[in-house]
Amino acid sequence: MSKKHHHHGGAWKTAYADFVTAMMALFLLLCLTAQDKKIKEAVERAFRNPFSAVNKESTGIIPNSNKDANAQNKAKGNYESVTAIEMQMLRKVTEDIAKMLAQSQELEQSVQIELTPDGVRINIFDRSHKPVFEPGTDQFTTYGDWVFSTLAWEIARFHAFRIELEGHTETRPDNDPESLNKWDLSTERANAARRKLIASGLTAEQVFKVSGFADTQPLAGLVSTNESNRRVTVLLKVEGLDSPSEMLGGTGGGSGSQIISPGEPASTETAQNPP
Secondary structure: OOOOOOOOOOHHHHHHHHHHHHHHHHHHHHHHHOOOHHHHHHHHHHHHOOOOOOEOOEOOOOOOOOHHHHHHHHHOOOOOOOOHHHHHHHHHHHHHHHHHHHOOHHHHHHEEEEEEOOEEEEEEEOEOOEOOEOOOOOOEOHHHHHHHHHHHHHHOOOOOEEEEEEEEOOOOOOOOHHHHOHHHHHHHHHHHHHHHHHHOOOOHHHEEEEEEOOOOOOOOOOOOOOHHHOEEEEEEEEOOOOOHHHHOOOOOOOOOOEEEOOOOOOOOOOOOOOO
């Protein structure tokens, strides 16, 4: 007579798994209770909002011990350590401006957006077939007035930016009037852009620097004589951010260097038609 084999089932495995899970939870609880107050607060914030940085100085649970150095770097205009929240907001700004540009072929041809590790760089080109400035002056053309007014409307929605303006020219022959006046002209055009942006909605306190570089900083990959070097650059850098809503001016939210091609679907906000 053959013997029957009795199977005891896997109930003990479930009980053992529950025991191990409980011990792990107890271990984590004991570890957390042994941490200082800052770590506990950071953990709490991480569980309440897991999709944002737990504090300004760190993108993880452990606070950054180099907090003072980061603060000093930002005070000097060094924005190499952009936090996760700040980078998210910079991407939001870049995408919004790109959507605005996608609504107008004229703007697409005159404006280039570049997301960099230290902020957003917006180049406005003064090309001969579609000039932004009257030749040899800091006076806007009707088109240039429209470009900067439209851009100001978009930038003014975001309040936590440190804005810097740069004027650039291309290299011209030595006997050309613009070549003789290139330093003054590049600076005056950057300052004209500052006045137009403020008149169109930005606050004067947001603008921290206005500079003219003449023909000393051509765009990468272009010879200095290329007319695309004749431009005004608007730099948007994060000055200080305690929450995403602060960057958005209370409106609510939306690496490495990345040039944004404004070919995304248009947003619900409609840019005015160019003149």
